[in-house]
Amino acid sequence: MGYLASDMTARGTGTATASIRVRLFARYAELVGRTEAAVSVALPATVGDVLRRLRDEVPAARALPERPLAALNLRQVKLDARVEDGDEVALLPPIAGG
Amino acid sequence: MPYLTRDPLSVERLVAEVSAPERGGTCVFLGTVRNGPEEQGVTAIEYSAYEAMVEAEFGRLLADAGGRWPQARIAVRHRLGTIPSGEASIAIAVAAPHRAEAFEACRFVIEEVKRRIPVWKKELRVDGTETWVDPSGRPSHV
Numbered sequence: 001m002g003y004l005a006s007d008m009t010a011r012g013t014g015t016a017t018a019s020i021r022v023r024l025f026a027r028y029a030e031l032v033g034r035t036e037a038a039v040s041v042a043l044p045a046t047v048g049d050v051l052r053r054l055r056d057e058v059p060a061a062r063a064l065p066e067r068p069l070a071a072l073n074l075r076q077v078k079l080d081a082r083v084e085d086g087d088e089v090a091l092l093p094p095i096a097g098g
Numbered sequence: 099m100p101y102l103t104r105d106p107l108s109v110e111r112l113v114a115e116v117s118a119p120e121r122g123g124t125c126v127f128l129g130t131v132r133n134g135p136e137e138q139g140v141t142a143i144e145y146s147a148y149e150a151m152v153e154a155e156f157g158r159l160l161a162d163a164g165g166r167w168p169q170a171r172i173a174v175r176h177r178l179g180t181i182p183s184g185e186a187s188i189a190i191a192v193a194a195p196h197r198a199e200a201f202e203a204c205r206f207v208i209e210e211v212k213r214r215i216p217v218w219k220k221e222l223r224v225d226g227t228e229t230w231v232d233p234s235g236r237p238s239h240v
Binding site: 023025026027071074075076090092093094095096097098 | 129146147148150151154155176187188208211212213214215216217218219220230231232233234
């Protein structure tokens with residue numbers, strides 16, 4: 001024996017899930033009416049899957065663009081980037097710094 | 099050193115961070131809140147940010163600049179909150195042995211800020227209207 005429970009779940013059944021913190025900023029926060037949400041996705045999953053899950057669970061999030069700029073753990077990524085449990089996904093309106 | 103502040107920016111302090119006798123060229127860029135004919139009465143801009151990512155991304159951006167101009171020293175601050183027109187929202191100071199590197203690195207930093215640093219601005223107008231600034235397309239009235 002000696003397997004961790006999480007190993008058993010991931011290897012045995014393929015039903016491991018990831019809890020993702022989603023953050024919204026500026027105009028997107030106003031559109032959705034909140035600045036963050038917690039969503040769960042079945043692994044393997046991508047940032048795009050997180051976005052789809054957010055739209056399912058938070059109807060106002062359907063007002064967001066189809067393919068928004070996204071960041072994963074403080075780095076810009078494409079929507080096909082893989083997520084892991086505990087990750088932070090941010091949806092970024094068009095950048096307007098300076 | 100944090101790159102974000104809610105206080106007015108001090109050019110003197112930034113220049114002091116990069117100055118040294120061996121760096122004979124110093125270039126300073128200030129971005130200020132504009133109220134020209136196109137802005138139609140902007141009294142202030144409200145700046146917000148994904149603050150943790152701004153700090154991380156500025157670190158990466160300055161590392162990139164350091165790779166291109168290894169002898170340059172660069173300091174940058176971005177201000178958040180409500181900034182009245184005419185006041186600076188970003189200040190960049192670059193000191194290098196010669197002016198060409200200082201100008202080039204300073205230009206690189208502000209252009210990369212516009213592309214990479216997750217900051218957003220909402221224009222506040224004298225008539226009470228507010229507009230999110232969207233450099234990628236049309237402004238979105240709120």
